[in-house]
Amino acid sequence: MIIYDLNVLILKYGMGSKAIALAKACNITGGTVLLGKGTIKNSFLSFFELAESTKEIVLILAERELGCNFLERANSEFNLIKQNHGIAFSVELSNIMGVTSHKNDVENHCQTGGDLMLNYDSIFVIVDKGKGEDVVDAANEAGSRGATIINARGSGIHETSKIFAIEIEPEKEIVLILTQNDITQRVCDKINQKLELDKPGNGILFVNKVNKAYGIY
Amino acid sequence: MNIFSEKLKEVFFSVLPVTIIVILLNFTIVPLGYNLMFRFVIGAMFIVIGLTLFLLGVDLGVTPFGAVLGDEITKRNKLWIVVAAGLVLGFFITYAEPGLLILANQIDTVTLGNISSNSILIVVSAGIACMMVLGFLRILFDLPLYIILNVSYLIVLILGFFVSEEFLAIAFDASGSTTGVLAVPFILALSVGISAKKKNSKSSEKDSFGLVAIASVGAIASVMILDIFSKTSEFAGVLPSSQFENLSIAGVFIREVSPAIHDSSIAFLPLLIIYILTLLISKSISKRENRRMIFGFIYAFLGLIIFFIGVNAGFMEVGRLIGSHLVEQEKYIFLISIGFVLGIVTILAEPAVYVLTHQIEEVTAGYVKRRSVLVALSAGVGLAVALSMLRIVTSDIRLWHYLLPGYILAVALTFFAPKLFVGIAFDAGGVATGPMTATFILAFTQGAANSYPSADLLADGFGMIAMVAMMPIITLQILGLIFKIKNKKTIKGEEKSL
Numbered sequence: 064m065i066i067y068d069l070n071v072l073i074l075k076y077g078m079g080s081k082a083i084a085l086a087k088a089c090n091i092t093g094g095t096v097l098l099g100k101g102t103i104k105n106s107f108l109s110f111f112e113l114a115e116s117t118k119e120i121v122l123i124l125a126e127r128e129l130g131c132n133f134l135e136r137a138n139s140e141f142n143l144i145k146q147n148h149g150i151a152f153s154v155e156l157s158n159i160m161g162v163t164s165h166k167n168d169v170e171n172h173c174q175t176g177g178d179l180m181l182n183y184d185s186i187f188v189i190v191d192k193g194k195g196e197d198v199v200d201a202a203n204e205a206g207s208r209g210a211t212i213i214n215a216r217g218s219g220i221h222e223t224s225k226i227f228a229i230e231i232e233p234e235k236e237i238v239l240i241l242t243q244n245d246i247t248q249r250v251c252d253k254i255n256q257k258l259e260l261d262k263p264g265n266g267i268l269f270v271n272k273v274n275k276a277y278g279i280y
Numbered sequence: 281m282n283i284f285s286e287k288l289k290e291v292f293f294s295v296l297p298v299t300i301i302v303i304l305l306n307f308t309i310v311p312l313g314y315n316l317m318f319r320f321v322i323g324a325m326f327i328v329i330g331l332t333l334f335l336l337g338v339d340l341g342v343t344p345f346g347a348v349l350g351d352e353i354t355k356r357n358k359l360w361i362v363v364a365a366g367l368v369l370g371f372f373i374t375y376a377e378p379g380l381l382i383l384a385n386q387i388d389t390v391t392l393g394n395i396s397s398n399s400i401l402i403v404v405s406a407g408i409a410c411m412m413v414l415g416f417l418r419i420l421f422d423l424p425l426y427i428i429l430n431v432s433y434l435i436v437l438i439l440g441f442f443v444s445e446e447f448l449a450i451a452f453d454a455s456g457s458t459t460g461v462l463a464v465p466f467i468l469a470l471s472v473g474i475s476a477k478k479k480n481s482k483s484s485e486k487d488s489f490g491l492v493a494i495a496s497v498g499a500i501a502s503v504m505i506l507d508i509f510s511k512t513s514e515f516a517g518v519l520p521s522s523q524f525e526n527l528s529i530a531g532v533f534i535r536e537v538s539p540a541i542h543d544s545s546i547a548f549l550p551l552l553i554i555y556i557l558t559l560l561i562s563k564s565i566s567k568r569e570n571r572r573m574i575f576g577f578i579y580a581f582l583g584l585i586i587f588f589i590g591v592n593a594g595f596m597e598v599g600r601l602i603g604s605h606l607v608e609q610e611k612y613i614f615l616i617s618i619g620f621v622l623g624i625v626t627i628l629a630e631p632a633v634y635v636l637t638h639q640i641e642e643v644t645a646g647y648v649k650r651r652s653v654l655v656a657l658s659a660g661v662g663l664a665v666a667l668s669m670l671r672i673v674t675s676d677i678r679l680w681h682y683l684l685p686g687y688i689l690a691v692a693l694t695f696f697a698p699k700l701f702v703g704i705a706f707d708a709g710g711v712a713t714g715p716m717t718a719t720f721i722l723a724f725t726q727g728a729a730n731s732y733p734s735a736d737l738l739a740d741g742f743g744m745i746a747m748v749a750m751m752p753i754i755t756l757q758i759l760g761l762i763f764k765i766k767n768k769k770t771i772k773g774e775e776k777s778l
Binding site: 076079097098103108112113114115116117119196197 | 340476568569571575646
């Protein structure tokens with residue numbers, strides 16, 4: 064059975080298209096780029112409300128072999144080893160559709176070596192617009208290092224309404240946090256407690272295991 | 281890289297081209313002299329710092345506030361609130377626009393006091409207020425933008441037949457002057473705030489733009505109506521030109537400080553009042569958002585002051601000198617081609633252009649790249665300035681020879697171009713005419729018109745802003761057509777959803 068992975072790269076603004084070009088060079092059919100903002104942990108900057116940077120998030124679906132190869136190349140190409148050059152990770156998928164499978168006989172053996180990191184989790188939190196920063200604060204309190212916020216919209220079962228002639232879909236923020244799995248539970252609990260996710264309509268949270276991660280320190 | 285250094289880098293590279301061009305000119309055709317050159321370079325530095333701060337402030341303060349306000353206005357689900365809010369916002373934002381005040385004073389002088397500057401301020405502000413309401417309702421009731429624009433421009437065309445030629449130029453210039461440096465980001469954010477909630481993301485995308493365009497038409501029409509009713513027949517042929525005394529370099533900059541503070545304060549005042557009102561009414565603004573917005577406002581305010589100082593002290597006289605020098609040397613081909621190049625590079629440093637292109641990129645999630653919008657915009661403005669220069673040196677061409685076919689083309693294109701681009705294009709028309717154009721390019725044009733013996737300062741010197749407001753509408757819609765042809769797959773999806 065072919066295993067597919069979702070490869071996520073969080074890069075500096077403007078690098079998204081380059082990442083897709085690189086993916087194509089690695090025989091991957093394509094990818095999707097989102098705009099987001101990253102947070103910076105710096106108390107001086109955050110006093111002046113400047114602790115932010117524009118990021119591009121690249122989502123690329125690929126077979127595990129191709130994906131590994133791609134991430135390796137992305138790692139060296141975008142210099143993820145250095146601090147603040149971006150991060151990359153991959154998450155295993157259980158089902159996939161709409162991807163034309165490659166007839167690729169070449170065995171791309173993944174030379175991962177020590178980079179394989181099974182001890183990371185990715186946490187996704189979806190909350191109302193404006194609350195993303197609260198999530199980041201809560202996560203930082205519990206020991207996480209940073210986060211990426213993506214603008215989005217969507218509505219839960221409680222929230223559809225109509226104003227004049229337009230149907231409303233509330234704006235949301237998706238917060239993406241990578242943590243080491245020994246603190247994942249703590250981070251989740253803290254977010255849960257701060258944002259009261261247990262009550263309906265306050266947002267949702269889910270955690271994925273990360274196969275490989277680059278650029279985290 | 282935090283947002284400050286990101287912005288600084290971006291701004292630096294967009295002010296760089298115009299600086300390089302002027303320095304090149306200095307060493308080749310138009311020697312500016314040591315003193316002026318030094319002032320220009322310092323002015324450019326002021327502009328870089330001012331623009332960075334201003335844009336940062338817009339990002340942190342003005343845009344989020346516009347979005348919050350748009351949300352507050354619509355979520356009550358009451359028609360009268362929307363109408364009242366549109367009227368109040370439109371009126372006060374326009375009334376406080378520094379560009380409009382300058383224009384009103386000029387009209388006052390030119391018509392020999394027949395039309396007082398106060399009546400212009402009130403009429404234009406009221407006109408824009410009404411159009412603002414129309415713009416709000418359009419988004420809420422799903423009226424297509426191109427129909428509203430076509431009808432409005434038809435009315436403008438009919439009015440145009442009754443308006444004297446001098447006023448034609450003034451009226452179209454008004455559309456550029458009213459949608460100024462602070463109004464544009466705020467209006468853009470408002471419309472994004474209202475339309476962002478739409479369930480159909482494609483229609484919310486294209487509804488995010490067009491409000492600036494509708495407001496611009498309001499300005500044109502109201503000045504025209506004012507002229508028709510006041511029946512002015514006498515015009516003064518001269519504009520009061522400001523005298524430049526021989527001051528030291530530092531002296532020039534210091535002299536510009538207090539007018540800059542004054543202009544910025546007036547521009548910010550209505551925003552501040554609306555902000556305080558919103559705080560009192562709305563309970564949904566969190567402490568964190570509040571703090572961020574206040575910092576944003578402070579950045580934008582400081583940035584605007586520094587920017588104005590840099591433009592007025594460093595750029596204005598250089599522009600005038602280049603224009604008059606080229607005419608005096610009878611280098612007309614140079615004049616036209618330099619006009620073209622200056623148009624291209626100046627627009628890159630225009631604050632509102634930044635906000636619009638970023639807004640476009642954000643709303644379309646990067647599908648419409650900043651770069652391609654900038655290319656189309658620059659080309660349009662370059663052409664507009666070149667054509668204006670041509671008009672100065674050849675006395676046969678009248679302004680309406682450009683405007684009539686231009687606007688017919690612009691309106692005709694609305695039927696073919698993708699609807700998203702129609703909104704973007706008509707907004708860009710108002711956006712392109714910000715403080716950089718109104719000082720640097722306007723000074724360049726007036727310098728040229730002043731020196732050319734047979735050119736009429738009033739008819740030739742105005743008009744340029746009207747051209748700069750018109751050309752991007754055409755070039756951006758052409759860009760939309762190119763997108764449509766190149767990207768058939770996506771557009772098919774869009775048509776289905778229409």
